[in-house]
Amino acid sequence: MEPILRIHDVVKKFGEVVALDHCSFEIEPGTITGLIGPNGAGKTTLFNLITGVLEPDHGHIYLKGEKITGKKPYEIARRGVGRTYQIIRVFPKMTLLENLIVVGRGMERRLIERAMGLLRFVKLDEKRNDYASDLSFGQQKLLSLAQVLMPDPQLVLLDEPAAGINPTLQNDLMALIHQLNEEGKTFIIVEHDMNVIMNHCQNAIALNYGQKIAEGSCSVIQKDERLLEHYFGR
Amino acid sequence: MINFVEIFIRGLMLGSVYALVGMGLTLVWGVVGIVNIAHGEFVMLGAYFAFWVFSLLHLNPLLSVVFSIPVFYFAGMMIHKRVTERLVKEQELSALILTFGMSILIWNLAQFFWTNTYRSVAYLTGNFPFMGLVFARSKTVSFGLAVGITAALFLFLKYSKWGKAIRATSQNSEVALVCGINTIKMRALTFGMGIGLAGAAGAIVSLQWVIFPQMGGSYISKAFAIVVLGGLGNIHGALAGGLIIGILEAIVTQYLSAKMAQIIPSVTILIILLLRPTGLFKK
Amino acid sequence: MKNRIWFGIAILMIFLISVPFVASDYWVTLLTLILIFTVYAAGWNLFSGLTGYTNFGLAWFIGVSGYVSSLLIADYGLYWLFAWPIGATFTSFVSIGVGYILLRIKGVYFAISMVALTEGTRELFGTEYLSPMTHGGKGVPFVAGISLSTLYWAILLLAVITLVLCYKITSSKFGLRLLAIREDEQAAETLGIHTTKDKIIAFVLSAFLVGLAGAIHFTYQNYIDPSFAFSIHLTLTPIVMTLFGGVGTVFGPVIGATLFTFIHEILWAELTLLYMAIFGGILMTLILFFPQGLLGWMKERGILPRIRKI
Numbered sequence: 001m002e003p004i005l006r007i008h009d010v011v012k013k014f015g016e017v018v019a020l021d022h023c024s025f026e027i028e029p030g031t032i033t034g035l036i037g038p039n040g041a042g043k044t045t046l047f048n049l050i051t052g053v054l055e056p057d058h059g060h061i062y063l064k065g066e067k068i069t070g071k072k073p074y075e076i077a078r079r080g081v082g083r084t085y086q087i088i089r090v091f092p093k094m095t096l097l098e099n100l101i102v103v104g105r106g107m108e109r110r111l112i113e114r115a116m117g118l119l120r121f122v123k124l125d126e127k128r129n130d131y132a133s134d135l136s137f138g139q140q141k142l143l144s145l146a147q148v149l150m151p152d153p154q155l156v157l158l159d160e161p162a163a164g165i166n167p168t169l170q171n172d173l174m175a176l177i178h179q180l181n182e183e184g185k186t187f188i189i190v191e192h193d194m195n196v197i198m199n200h201c202q203n204a205i206a207l208n209y210g211q212k213i214a215e216g217s218c219s220v221i222q223k224d225e226r227l228l229e230h231y232f233g234r
Numbered sequence: 235m236i237n238f239v240e241i242f243i244r245g246l247m248l249g250s251v252y253a254l255v256g257m258g259l260t261l262v263w264g265v266v267g268i269v270n271i272a273h274g275e276f277v278m279l280g281a282y283f284a285f286w287v288f289s290l291l292h293l294n295p296l297l298s299v300v301f302s303i304p305v306f307y308f309a310g311m312m313i314h315k316r317v318t319e320r321l322v323k324e325q326e327l328s329a330l331i332l333t334f335g336m337s338i339l340i341w342n343l344a345q346f347f348w349t350n351t352y353r354s355v356a357y358l359t360g361n362f363p364f365m366g367l368v369f370a371r372s373k374t375v376s377f378g379l380a381v382g383i384t385a386a387l388f389l390f391l392k393y394s395k396w397g398k399a400i401r402a403t404s405q406n407s408e409v410a411l412v413c414g415i416n417t418i419k420m421r422a423l424t425f426g427m428g429i430g431l432a433g434a435a436g437a438i439v440s441l442q443w444v445i446f447p448q449m450g451g452s453y454i455s456k457a458f459a460i461v462v463l464g465g466l467g468n469i470h471g472a473l474a475g476g477l478i479i480g481i482l483e484a485i486v487t488q489y490l491s492a493k494m495a496q497i498i499p500s501v502t503i504l505i506i507l508l509l510r511p512t513g514l515f516k517k
Numbered sequence: 518m519k520n521r522i523w524f525g526i527a528i529l530m531i532f533l534i535s536v537p538f539v540a541s542d543y544w545v546t547l548l549t550l551i552l553i554f555t556v557y558a559a560g561w562n563l564f565s566g567l568t569g570y571t572n573f574g575l576a577w578f579i580g581v582s583g584y585v586s587s588l589l590i591a592d593y594g595l596y597w598l599f600a601w602p603i604g605a606t607f608t609s610f611v612s613i614g615v616g617y618i619l620l621r622i623k624g625v626y627f628a629i630s631m632v633a634l635t636e637g638t639r640e641l642f643g644t645e646y647l648s649p650m651t652h653g654g655k656g657v658p659f660v661a662g663i664s665l666s667t668l669y670w671a672i673l674l675l676a677v678i679t680l681v682l683c684y685k686i687t688s689s690k691f692g693l694r695l696l697a698i699r700e701d702e703q704a705a706e707t708l709g710i711h712t713t714k715d716k717i718i719a720f721v722l723s724a725f726l727v728g729l730a731g732a733i734h735f736t737y738q739n740y741i742d743p744s745f746a747f748s749i750h751l752t753l754t755p756i757v758m759t760l761f762g763g764v765g766t767v768f769g770p771v772i773g774a775t776l777f778t779f780i781h782e783i784l785w786a787e788l789t790l791l792y793m794a795i796f797g798g799i800l801m802t803l804i805l806f807f808p809q810g811l812l813g814w815m816k817e818r819g820i821l822p823r824i825r826k827i
Contacts, residue, residue: 051707077709091700094693102693103708151709269625320805326625327571328804331760334753335800342794455636458629493644500637507622507630 002065004029004155004186005050010059012045012210019045021210022059029154032177032187034197034218037207043190044086046207047157051083052076063155078105082153086160086190088140092133096124096143099132103150118146122176138165145176156180158189162196174200198222240367241484247373249480250380251435255453256460256472256479257387258431264404264467265424268318268329272337273457274450276429278344280306280436281445285353288440295357295441299379302437303430310429314422322421337450344447353445372442379438384473387431391469400424404467452496459499462506465513474515533673537666545669549737551778552672556679556730557755558762558770563683564723565756566765567692568716569699570620573752574631575727577638580746582608582728583735584642584651590736591659597736600661601671605728612724616717623702632749639747656742663736672733679726684767695719757800761807 003026012020020042027033035043048054050061052073060069068076077083091099100115101108119125122142127135132143141161148156161177162170174196177187191197197204197218204221206214214224259273283305284298293301317336321329358372391397399420402413435453439445456479463478464471479498486495506513537545557575565572586604589595595603619630641647643654686692694715697705706712735741745751755770758777762769780799784792 053703053707073703073706074709074711077707083707085704089701089704091697091704093700094696098693098696101690102697103705103710105709108690147708317801317805324808327628328808330571330573330625330628331756332801332804334749335797335804338797339794339801340797342791342797346790346794458633462629491645493640494646496640497637497644500633500640503633504619504630504637507626507633508618511622511626 001029003027003062004064005188006062007046007050008060008062010046010049010056010061012042012049012054012056018210020049020056023207023210023212024059025205025212025215027155027186027188029186030181030184031203032181032189032201034201034204035188035190035207036192036194036197036204037213040209041207042210043207044159045210047083047159047190050076050157051081077151077153080152080154081157082148082151082155083157084141084144084148084159084161086163088137088144090132090140090144090147093131095129095131096135097128099143099147100150103147105151115150118149121149122146138169141165141169141173145173149180154184155186155188158187160190160192162191162193170196237367241488242481243367243369244373245481245484246477247369247377247480248483249477250377250384251438251476252453252456252460252479253473253476254380254383254431254435254438255457256464256476257384257469258428258435259454259457260461260464260467260469260472261400261404261431262425262428263461265400266314266318266421266428267322267326268425269326269333270318270428271330271333271454272340272450273333273428273432274452274454275337275340275344276306276310276432276450277436277439277453278341278445278447278450280433281440281449282344282348282353282436283433284437284440285355285445288355288357295355295437296375296379299383299434299437299441302433303383306433307426307430309426309433311422311426313429314425315418318425319418319421337454341447341450348447350446354443355440355445358441370442376438376441380435383431383434387427387469396420396423400427404469455499459502459506462503463514465515468513468515471513471515475513530677534670537669542665545665547778547782549665549669549672551775552669552676553730553734553737554755554758554778555676555771555774556672557727557751558758558774559676559679559683559767560723560727560730561755562759562764562766562770563686563726564719566759566769567687567695567699568719570623570716571625571628572631572720572723573628573756574635575755576747576749576751577631577635578608578612578724578727579731579734579751580635580638580642580743581611583731583741583746586732587657587659587735587741588650590661591657597661597663601729601732601736604732605725608728609721609725612721613717616720617713620713620716620720632752635747635749635752639743642743642747651743654743656740658740660739661736668733668737672730675726675729675733679730680767680771682722682726687767691715691718753800757796757803760803 005027007023007025010020010023011018023042023046035046037043045054049056052068052071052075055070060067062068063076063079063081066079068079091102094102096119097112097115100118101111104111104114116125116128119128122145124135124139124142124146127139132140135143145161158177161173165173177189177200181187189197189201201218203216204214204218205212206221214221255273255277259270262268262270262273280302283302284295287293287298287301288295318329318332321332358375360371361368362371362374364374391401403420460472460475460479463475464473479502482498482502483495486498533548536548557579560578561572561575564570582604584604585607586600589600589603590597615634619627619634622630642651645653647653694705694710697710698712698716702712735746754777755774758773759770760773761777762771762773781792784795
């Protein structure tokens with residue numbers, strides 16, 4: 001089956017610093033893949049390249065077989081890619097309902113139905129007319145998940161979804177992700193918490209200094225010496 | 235036959251004063267984070283200062299240039315403490331509008347009190363021959379003063395404790411904050427320096443050109459062009475930018491017209507912002 | 518409740534339409550100015566209040582449209598009914614290009630670039646090279662063959678249309694997208710919003726409305742010259758009016774325009790020379806003490822409900 005995402009020999013530099021160094025990998029549809037590595041390894045840069053916020057200096061990115069290198073962010077988003085940020089970026093001075101409606105496409109009535117459905121899914125429907133800035137940190141994370149799901153993307157990139165929230169909420173969040181995964185969505189999750197990765201992801205890709213240093217199923221990665229040394233021995 | 239060297243030197247002389255104004259603006263903008271639209275008005279006030287001091291006290295205008303520096307420095311510090319410090323945490327646009335208001339307030343008060351009558355400081359007259367070319371004495375002395383002040387500024391920035399703090403802040407304000415450098419006091423000092431430079435530039439201008447309340451307008455345009463050219467907060471860049479603007483103005487005035495030269499700042503700003511928004515020069 | 522609002526609006530409209538019949542020219546003139554600046558302020562607010570891109574080049578819209586329209590009337594004898602829309606349309610067309618180029622620049626630099634554009638155009642219009650067409654810096658006096666009453670009704674119609682448009686847009690998805698641009702443009706883009714297109718549409722719409730009001734403004738003045746047509750005063754005043762009334766609201770510009778024009782009248786009559794100085798002082802006070810504007814202040818105190826539409 002055609003991989004939903006293919007990164008081919010991608011290089012990204014910021015001045016002298018090489019953020020991504022000839023990185024290549026493929027993501028199969030319907031999987032949950034963890035993206036791990038120390039700070040500065042290039043994980044967020046990779047997300048920025050996939051979503052079109054940045055352009056690679058070399059190499060290409062393919063989405064469902066189509067080359068998306070150099071396309072604008074909104075074009076890539078409309079082709080079925082959603083992404084959340086490490087620092088939550090919902091629209092603070094808009095209500096929850098508005099936060100969802102604004103990113104939907106189509107007739108307003110249907111959008112409201114869909115938005116309400118998603119708010120119920122993340123258990124925030126009662127707060128639909130509150131401003132996003134009034135929510136707690138964890139609630140904002142749930143809102144950003146609902147928001148990213150609104151245009152019904154097939155590939156969802158989550159940047160540290162479990163960070164900064166209590167374990168109960170973490171489990172709820174990951175349960176939601178599994179539910180969506182069973183419905184067919186593909187996830188790439190950046191996480192520092194190895195428990196989250198090992199318990200919830202089928203595969204993992206490890207980056208360090210912009211290079212892919214390991215790739216494979218989680219059980220294999222767990223035993224990889226080189227990775228453990230790089231990740232824990234620094 | 236117009237000698238290109240003559241135009242070039244003329245441009246340098248013009249540019250040396252513009253550079254003072256531009257360096258003042260970039261200091262305040264880059265270090266304090268305030269976009270001071272009223273910066274041009276302080277040039278105007280500097281010119282009037284020199285004029286009144288000359289007319290009423292008969293003080294040598296060259297001395298008034300020197301005196302304008304501390305006068306405007308302290309005035310700038312006071313204004314910062316009372317007015318602009320409050321806006322440091324706000325978005326830049328608030329400072330933009332506030333200083334717009336201040337600019338309108340200042341030049342209209344100047345117009346009210348001193349009227350629109352053109353004034354001038356007729357002190358340095360006559361010409362100064364130099365290598366076969368002839369330059370007005372007022373412009374040559376002005377150039378010398380501008381060079382002197384610039385040199386003093388750079389020495390201060392390089393060797394004094396506060397100067398180093400300012401340079402650190404303009405290069406990386408977050409790190410400077412953590413080191414405890416970027417305090418209210420330092421911001422007030424920098425703002426004062428910016429205004430001091432503007433006032434001194436105005437006093438120098440009074441030696442060469444006529445003085446009137448709305449004169450600040452053309453200086454702020456050029457100052458913006460210089461800041462954009464040189465890169466925000468980049469003082470060396472502002473020096474270079476000032477000279478460039480001066481030379482461009484001399485060339486365009488000579489070969490096209492003085493009116494066409496008025497377009498230079500606007501065109502410069504648009505081109506730089508579109509093509510190289512961080513400015514021509516690296517830090 | 519809603520019926521009462523409609524009733525009130527109907528009464529207001531009847532009153533405004535009948536003014537030329539019942540009141541002296543002084544009042545018609547005053548209301549004309551209020552309405553012109555209402556459109557300027559609302560037009561500015563439509564773009565800048567919603568997208569967060571502070572447009573400091575409003576005078577560019579006004580000046581370009583004013584010049585095209587006024588020159589068509591003065592030099593080519595075109596009837597005002599055609600000259601005005603042509604002026605506004607020309608400005609809108611050019612602003613597509615201007616928007617496409619300049620809206621890539623963010624924040625305070627965008628504001629500066631629009632000022633630079635306005636200043637540059639003003640100087641350009643004053644040069645010898647363009648003066649065969651623009652009459653250089655001398656200014657163009659002209660008469661358009663329109664009565665004060667007709668002009669008043671024209672600007673009244675434009676103001677009503679503008680406010681209705683602002684209300685509809687603020688409640689629409691398009692308006693929500695513009696707000697998203699203000700809140701977080703990059704996040705909006707990665708969520709699938711075509712921010713460039715939406716920004717430019719809002720920019721061009723603003724240009725058209727403001728330009729049309731500008732054409733009317735100069736016909737009312739029977740005179741145009743570069744230093745007034747492109748003056749920073751024409752950019753700042755509508756912005757201050759909107760700030761005073763409340764940015765991003767529909768009625769903020771209206772309240773601001775009305776109050777400020779009255780204040781201007783009083784100040785001008787009593788303290789002509791100091792008027793501008795006081796204006797500058799008011800501007801400073803506003804920023805320091807009332808950053809949210811009058812409507813925002815009232816909302817915070819609970820005097821008004823916190824609906825974005827108003």
